[in-house]
Amino acid sequence: MADTSDKADKRIVIVGSGFAGFCCAKRLCKILARAHRDIEIVLVTPNDYMLYTPLLPDVAGGLIDPRFVAISLADSLPRVRLEIATAESVDMENKTITVTSPQQTSREISWDHLVLTPGSVTRLFDVSGVAEHAHGLKTVAEALYLREQLLRQLELADREDDPELRQARRTVVVVGASYAGTELIAQLRALADDYAERRGFDPSEIRFLLLDTAERVMPEVGERLGDKALQVLKKRGVEVRLETSLQKLTDDQAVLTDGTIVPTHTVAWVTGVTGSPMLGTLGLPMERGRLVVDDHLRVPSHPHVFAGGDAAAVPDLTKPGKITPPTAQHAARQGKILARNVAAAVGIGTAAPYKHRDMGLVVDLGPRFAVANPLGVHLSGLPAKAVTRAYHLYAVPRAVNRWAISLTYLTNTVTRRPLALLGLVSPDEASFGSSEGIHS
Numbered sequence: 001m002a003d004t005s006d007k008a009d010k011r012i013v014i015v016g017s018g019f020a021g022f023c024c025a026k027r028l029c030k031i032l033a034r035a036h037r038d039i040e041i042v043l044v045t046p047n048d049y050m051l052y053t054p055l056l057p058d059v060a061g062g063l064i065d066p067r068f069v070a071i072s073l074a075d076s077l078p079r080v081r082l083e084i085a086t087a088e089s090v091d092m093e094n095k096t097i098t099v100t101s102p103q104q105t106s107r108e109i110s111w112d113h114l115v116l117t118p119g120s121v122t123r124l125f126d127v128s129g130v131a132e133h134a135h136g137l138k139t140v141a142e143a144l145y146l147r148e149q150l151l152r153q154l155e156l157a158d159r160e161d162d163p164e165l166r167q168a169r170r171t172v173v174v175v176g177a178s179y180a181g182t183e184l185i186a187q188l189r190a191l192a193d194d195y196a197e198r199r200g201f202d203p204s205e206i207r208f209l210l211l212d213t214a215e216r217v218m219p220e221v222g223e224r225l226g227d228k229a230l231q232v233l234k235k236r237g238v239e240v241r242l243e244t245s246l247q248k249l250t251d252d253q254a255v256l257t258d259g260t261i262v263p264t265h266t267v268a269w270v271t272g273v274t275g276s277p278m279l280g281t282l283g284l285p286m287e288r289g290r291l292v293v294d295d296h297l298r299v300p301s302h303p304h305v306f307a308g309g310d311a312a313a314v315p316d317l318t319k320p321g322k323i324t325p326p327t328a329q330h331a332a333r334q335g336k337i338l339a340r341n342v343a344a345a346v347g348i349g350t351a352a353p354y355k356h357r358d359m360g361l362v363v364d365l366g367p368r369f370a371v372a373n374p375l376g377v378h379l380s381g382l383p384a385k386a387v388t389r390a391y392h393l394y395a396v397p398r399a400v401n402r403w404a405i406s407l408t409y410l411t412n413t414v415t416r417r418p419l420a421l422l423g424l425v426s427p428d429e430a431s432f433g434s435s436e437g438i439h440s
């Protein structure tokens with residue numbers, strides 16, 4: 001039976017508490033409060049936090065504490081009813097959604113308006129062994145695991161007498177040289193360098209390999225900045241192999257598409273994303289793994305259903321014929337338009353189309369280096385580092401998290417990264433299945 005037991009005259013259910021869902025809920029609270037309307041907002045989310053994903057590479061690199069990138073929903077959205085659960089399916093006709101709690105109990109919730117913002121998951125492609133032996137970078141568990149795996153392998157290598165086995169433990173492969181993979185390898189390199197210096201061996205003994213099928217690193221930031229990033233990576237001892245990917249992975253070696261065999265126990269797979277698996281259960285039209293919506297973020301033929309963020313193929317009105325890329329920049333702004341248009345659907349204000357011109361990217365590449373192209377201005381080195389850090393501090397949506405991150409940045413100028421191995425996340429907890437819900 002659907003849960004219809006409340007006094008509110010309507011209920012808006014939002015699925016997912018990422019950038020789009022969080023910004024939608026926050027803006028809706030303001031609009032409804034101003035209009036004095038008693039409409040309940042229910043946020044269905046498996047976690048009680050919004051994750052600031054752009055700083056996950058810093059978590060993997062041991063620079064930032066994972067708690068600092070987790071924005072508490074209870075504190076940020078006090079008016080919203082949190083339903084800590086996973087949305088499994090939607091009945092469009094009866095306007096209900098079935099959710100499953102972490103204790104595996106299922107129930108139905110009725111809705112008058114539904115906002116679908118379940119984001120995306122890592123795209124695995126069909127490479128043998130990746131699902132079993134590689135790890136992604138979309139969740140706190142995955143970021144923490146990558147840090148711990150690197151430190152664990154480095155410690156095991158120190159005790160290894162066989163030079164070949166030692167080198168395998170001292171080898172890290174990152175697949176995907178877009179901004180997330182490139183930031184990740186830069187941060188892991190910095191962590192490994194700190195480790196080597198403190199243990200008294202040459203950091204170049206730790207091998208880092210970055211692979212991508214593309215011809216350049218980070219095509220998103222353009223040729224000039226991409227080349228600067230490439231130079232810095234090479235200077236720091238990262239081998240970059242372009243137009244090359246992974247053909248096969250086992251627990252102790254990676255076979256590359258050019259036939260090279262790389263003995264390793266640490267492989268990160270950061271090759272792009274596709275819409276959340278729950279979208280496939282809806283029976284709605286999809287484009288490139290994302291839900292089709294119109295420029296008002298409405299799902300066609302379902303006037304009470306909206307979608308945005310990585311989960312939706314939102315028409316890019318600044319580039320006719322294209323859809324907006326899956327970035328936080330778009331997801332957060334789409335969240336606000338979702339709020340406005342859902343409010344319009346319940347009779348408050350007017351709806352608007354989503355239109356946003358990309359403002360550029362900031363990419364942190366470890367100690368004293370970043371590249372950024374805010375509003376088309378190309379920056380690299382320390383100026384880009386300052387802009388990158390300032391941007392994150394501005395964009396993190398809660399003051400206490402901002403403070404914690406600024407203090408970390410400050411401390412980091414005079415101290416080195418902590419190397420303690422906490423053993424908090426098991427390989428299974430950080431697997432694509434457990435961590436991101438990808439089941440093949």
Ligand SMILES: Cc1cc2nc3c(=O)[nH]c(=O)nc-3n(C[C@H](O)[C@H](O)[C@H](O)COP(=O)(O)OP(=O)(O)OC[C@H]3O[C@@H](n4cnc5c(N)ncnc54)[C@H](O)[C@@H]3O)c2cc1C
Pocket residue numbers: 015016017018019020021044045046047051053054055056057085086087088117118119120137138180276278308309310311326327328329330331332362
């Ligand atoms: C490592 C990394 C670095 C990045 N850096 C940047 C950057 O610098 N700049 C930038 O613009 N973008 C960046 N991005 C991209 C950005 O994170 C995404 O575009 C953005 O998070 C999309 O927001 P969203 O709200 O659509 O989805 P998400 O933020 O992914 O949120 C989706 C939410 O839905 C929840 N969910 C999923 N399925 C269900 C379900 N069935 N039921 C209930 N809840 C569900 C998830 O748990 C999650 O909380 C980065 C991404 C990564 C992984």
